[in-house]
Amino acid sequence: MNNYISKKIYRFFESRNILKIKFLIHKLFKEKDIGSINLDFTDKPSRIKIIKEIIQIKNYKSYLEIGCFSNELFDQINCERKVGVDPVSGGTIRATSDDFFKKNIEKFDCVFIDGLHRYYQVKKDILNSINSLNEGGIILLHDCLPNNVYEQAVPRCQYKWNGDVWKAIVELRTYKNLDIYTCYADHGIGVVFVRPNRNQLNLNKDNFLKLSFKDYYENYKEYMNLISYSKLLELVKAI
Ligand SMILES: C[S@@+](CC[C@H](N)C(=O)[O-])C[C@H]1O[C@@H](n2cnc3c(N)ncnc32)[C@H](O)[C@@H]1O
Numbered sequence: 001m002n003n004y005i006s007k008k009i010y011r012f013f014e015s016r017n018i019l020k021i022k023f024l025i026h027k028l029f030k031e032k033d034i035g036s037i038n039l040d041f042t043d044k045p046s047r048i049k050i051i052k053e054i055i056q057i058k059n060y061k062s063y064l065e066i067g068c069f070s071n072e073l074f075d076q077i078n079c080e081r082k083v084g085v086d087p088v089s090g091g092t093i094r095a096t097s098d099d100f101f102k103k104n105i106e107k108f109d110c111v112f113i114d115g116l117h118r119y120y121q122v123k124k125d126i127l128n129s130i131n132s133l134n135e136g137g138i139i140l141l142h143d144c145l146p147n148n149v150y151e152q153a154v155p156r157c158q159y160k161w162n163g164d165v166w167k168a169i170v171e172l173r174t175y176k177n178l179d180i181y182t183c184y185a186d187h188g189i190g191v192v193f194v195r196p197n198r199n200q201l202n203l204n205k206d207n208f209l210k211l212s213f214k215d216y217y218e219n220y221k222e223y224m225n226l227i228s229y230s231k232l233l234e235l236v237k238a239i
Helices: 003-013 016-029 047-058 097-103 119-131 165-172 213-224 229-237
Strands: 062-066 081-085 108-113 133-141 179-183 189-193
Touching: 047 108, 047 133, 047 229, 062 119, 097 119, 108 119, 119 133, 119 165, 119 189, 165 179, 165 189, 165 213, 179 229, 189 229
Parallel strands: 062 081, 062 108, 108 133
Antiparallel strands: 133 189, 179 189
16 A cells, blocks of 8 residues: 555544544443543653663664654654654654564664554564664663553544553563563653563463453552653663
């Protein structure tokens, strides 16, 4: 399908009227609204500040961004080598993350995953990024902390949306060989270190997609391994 047609289809399904219908369908037939966990990101650092600071502290030389949109973040990053992957707009490579990783042989110091916000895709993006990460590098992800059931509903049913990125974090938190945190900033910044897990989540599930928002609502601090920005900087300095 050419770019023009895929942009039109994308815009149709994301248009406000269609979202209103999806919102109603969700409200009537899907998981019930159990309230908000009330995370307030207003006084917390932005993804731009966080990523710039990490790159500066570690003197990282290469940066990969998956999902760039209007380059709001990508253009702010100072790094010798920058690659941005997006099938629709922004960045430097017009492709889906799957197509990019199929061909990619380059390794990066810092990867920021902010493409398709669906559990199965985010999990793939993390696992593919691990193979494209230099030793001592870091993987960061956007939108890991939804506040209410609608912000994480799939399919998307409102403009403000994190998707179910959180489910990929919860699943990978059960792995022995990945050390994963979520920083309380900018809608939740996931942090992945490729090293033995220091706080492995003990959760025996055969399908993490089936986790409900209620599961998250009741356990998000433990499931996501929530940390402050100062703790994140401490962990980064210690790599
Ligand atoms: C939330 S925006 C990215 C915002 C940007 N990272 C920033 O911080 O300003 C999500 C982007 O992901 C892109 N996207 C959607 N599916 C993707 C995929 N499979 N692979 C890579 N990017 C994808 C969309 O085209 C969109 O531009």
